[in-house]
Amino acid sequence: MKLNERGRGKFKPAPDYSIDDVKNILLEKIAEETSQIIENDEDTDLIEKVEYHKNKFNLISLFSGCGGLDLGFELAGLAAVIGEKEALEAFKDKDTFNKLRHQSIFQTIYTNDMFKEANESYKLNFPDSVFQHQKDIRKVKYFPKSDIVIGGFPCPGFSEAGPRLIDDERNFLYIQFIRCIIQSQPQIFVAENVKGMMTLGKGEVIKQIVEDFASAGYNVQFKLLNSRDYGVPQLRERVFIVGVKKGADFTYEYPNPTHGEQKNQEPYVTLKDAIGDLREDPGPFFTGAYSSIYLSRNRKKTWEEQSFTIQASGRQAPLHPDGPPMEKEGTDKWILPGGEEKHRRLSVKEIARIQTFPDWFQFSDGGNQKVSINNRLDKQYKQIGNAVPVFMAKAVATSIAEWAMSQVENRKDKNKEEIHQISLF
Template identity: 25%
Template structure:
């Protein structure tokens, strides 16, 4: 496509925004809709989305689809961005235009498993191939994304991923994407944003790429932090590894924004969770909570002072709740309940293991005749008391939340194979619930999840925190509105 035709397309889209219409978004790899929630809150129109995971699609449709069974079915249909024809997509979502006219913004949370270091090691262990992450098809989805950019010609582009995508086997993928976008007529920039600096009660560092049609004559900007905290030890080293292949000069990278110490302190775990239901059914009868579904509702806790964050989660525009909330399910292993209760806040797995061995010693001392280490009785007591994981190899497998600080990063495996987020309240003796994970990720309380517990945890862990998405989207919205206003001014002067 010639640059003049591309500029005409951009001008037409900008004129529509200048007339007061919401910018229309196509989101690829949308997941359950974390970024979409942020975009919607910032005033964008969710026009279409593409997502392959069945349960994530069902969640997306549950929260965003227009009224009507046929609409719900269309919005919940799994789609593969590699095979998806854009003209068919426009027809499917009932948009009265061609792919190049239909969308103002193209957004994507491209799968991060091949880029994240934890994902790379998992791929190596499964395949036995040290370079498995390079061969993972998900690692090349960004090339298909660039094709879709050319097929849709949006005014703006927004991509989210893990920081390690900047050091993908020595290759800086975002720099390649930014350079490719430049050849397509866009001005692109990328940087790292930490969700704790934007009102999310979670330390979650992510890479964002923002690109704008060059004809707009503006350079992408990133949101200024709204909250302050001093990052824990280790962040500088992790960042240094990710930034290793970012050139000092001639790069599209924007230096990481540092929050002002005068800003409000980052939202804590206590701020986020204290008013949610008190869950202790499992301590009396695990069968009760095993029968509970993600969709079942429980009342909020009474006589608890609401933080401003809790009020926001209850009263998010278009997603307000009243007296109860869903998602009150937790993973259950009865062996571990007493350990959870004794763990200090901020304690990790080696601490939990020492507690468990002390508990084993207490149980052994209560035996009429103390069993020897190789006896069946000893082995049975040990199995019923002590978790089987190696404390040296898995120090972060367990972690009890610190109520006075933001949470560590939530992962997609939260409900499957880890106690990385144990509730800080020792009386409840459990890991966090689906709703509590959603709160830590900044999903409003009226956002509903389709599927069972593990599927819900996976969707939450894979999502962009809506409040972080909102900060980026709001900055982008302001840029587009200003560009539209300048167009109107130029036309009035010319007239």
């Protein structure tokens, strides 16, 4: 184990700190970060701009993007209230869903993201009551109170571990997520990240993350989930870190796979199931030559399989199943039989389906007609590829929604009791 040099592939374990040591380091770092933020009227008035609902679980979404994780939570919250079948049926139609979505047990009250086009998409598809903050999260002085905080924080500084992640200035976004939950004091937080986080630093990175979140006052667990196990026609593995506030009467349980090859499971959803009806009218797709990097591996699945992971790039989008399969010609070299004209990348509409967004969901391209169509399309590919698949998010949120229902009922009973006591005097 190399200890004297830092760099790619080099790591050393974090010091064996106690939970109090970690907490003190964490609080000192967050205090330092917060002290550098210049307070302004926008942040001071933020609390007044946020619309809370006492009979719902109020939700903050960090690094919200176009809202895949948010939409999945909202759908799970609606299913908890009106029923699974009814919610999924309503989800197919924009007008029907918009008439019912206010019944969801979850209400997003605040989002934060710097991606302009993603924020525009969010505004097109979510209620106006959501306060959208298009601002560098490092410059947000105050976060509102909430019941849940969700988001997928980027991890630019996680290529190696230690001495402590919170001491590495490259991990400012990770620190901001923790800063938010310390300020906001939610009952639960859910953070999503890439599969590689589990093996970075030979496991030291995820170990430190769990310790750091736990020191903020949460019981924390993590698990690797594959989206295809929850009705998503895509091979996409992601880590979900879930924290429950210490003292809360709730133990989170990860969702059991609903799709697969077991007797009690639904069959995996295939590309044919998801996008087979779009063959004649797929909508616009990214065009252009395929680089040597793109052709270094297979990019095409068959109709009876699930898609490769949808990436945040039009140029890197998987190939459509039609046409001959790619052929391996050598090490890291594949070819497109019949020429490029017999192959195309998946369209925006197709990858949105593969990410389980409904057809009515709109994705902004920025509206700048002076730039190329590929440039505008890439804005949409980026939003969709960065998003958590909606049905995967729904699965993760389901047990939380069921618990939230019981908590809201308890609130109502408590309010009734208080009103009754007041009436006696």
